[in-house]
Amino acid sequence: MQLTQAQPFPYNFELKSSALVIIDMQRDFIEPGGFGETLGNDVSLLQAIVPACQAVLEAWRRARGLVVHTREAHKADLADCPPAKRNRGNPALRIGDRGAMGRILIAGEPGNQIIAALAPLPGEMAIDKPGKGAFYATGLHELLQQAGITHLLFMGVTTEVCVQTSMREANDRGYDCLLLEDCTESYFPAFKAAAVAMMRAQGAIVGWTATSSHLLPALAALPAQPQHC
């Protein structure tokens, strides 16, 4: 498959060796009343990408592509939360404290669930990650290697933090990465624009970008896929 309108040049991938990676579309970052909003962020910016993400996810599922969901999540005892992360800036509300949607960034809490529109299906990978990057301390690279994956298509939030960090990790590990521009967002639109620009600069030094309007027709044109056993 080729996305001829990807930037900075066409992106080639085969569905069987590609995964759709959806970064941190969790309630606490996306929904009103969650942790992100209590920090003063306008979550409507992030909510705006949900329909585009949903369209890509559904098309990817129809094509029987591998799906990876991630959540920024810590263990209930905070054993995987560095003090430098929990205490930075002496915040009023820390990771592990009780917020409007349960304990903040703790696995299993209501706010830590992926939003209903993009909820993982049984059999899809759902990775709890203690860092911004999806590869640190998660085993994700090994899982992808076992599945024969060489190409990663990214969606999710926020562009310049968890998405960028994960793409940079993936790039160092030898994956050809593509970011779906209309399926990612930041609380700070200027940071999104800068992150997108710097990742595809210098001949795709981190990876490619494209919009879902280029991916969806390519997926729709695939022959019907048999159901996996």
Added chain:
Amino acid sequence: MQLTQAQPFPYNFELKSSALVIIDMQRDFIEPGGFGETLGNDVSLLQAIVPACQAVLEAWRRARGLVVHTREAHKADLADCPPAKRNRGNPALRIGDRGAMGRILIAGEPGNQIIAALAPLPGEMAIDKPGKGAFYATGLHELLQQAGITHLLFMGVTTEVCVQTSMREANDRGYDCLLLEDCTESYFPAFKAAAVAMMRAQGAIVGWTATSSHLLPALAALPAQPQHC
């Protein structure tokens, strides 16, 4: 020690648990005639930070602080160079090809050496890294943990690529990171500015920034340090 004028708020560190990390100040990226220049980049931008880097390095050495140098370097047989990195964009000159300063990005070649002004001293860590990030496939985290290091002060090039990637990796691993703004540079000044801004945003989500003019007096005020055995 406290850098009161760091952004977004003061940065506290102790010399004995801190390391100065100098990213990829190698000839091929900095010197005229090297790989960076052959790609069309203006290396004079990067050369301009060398005096500030040198002043910090010398003050850090006088204070007997731990120094880590990194080089983007691959093995001569390219076993640690992913094909996705070597072939991306079908370049005229690939990693491992012979350039004006020897084989490009190959450990031990002339162009892969750190510039003379910042050359490692015996006993300083010098890390060859196959990725943009200093932590992937290098053992750096384990070395820093063994040395009791919790705080990292970063210099080097380029800001939005190898420096940013390394700081994001370090942040996920629990280090409190500071970037010395006048000791880092990009071939694209707008990308440097954006990377600096997004790293210190949201309460130092990746880390702090400061200029060497704030660090140097703090180092100079330290009591004289005994020579290590």
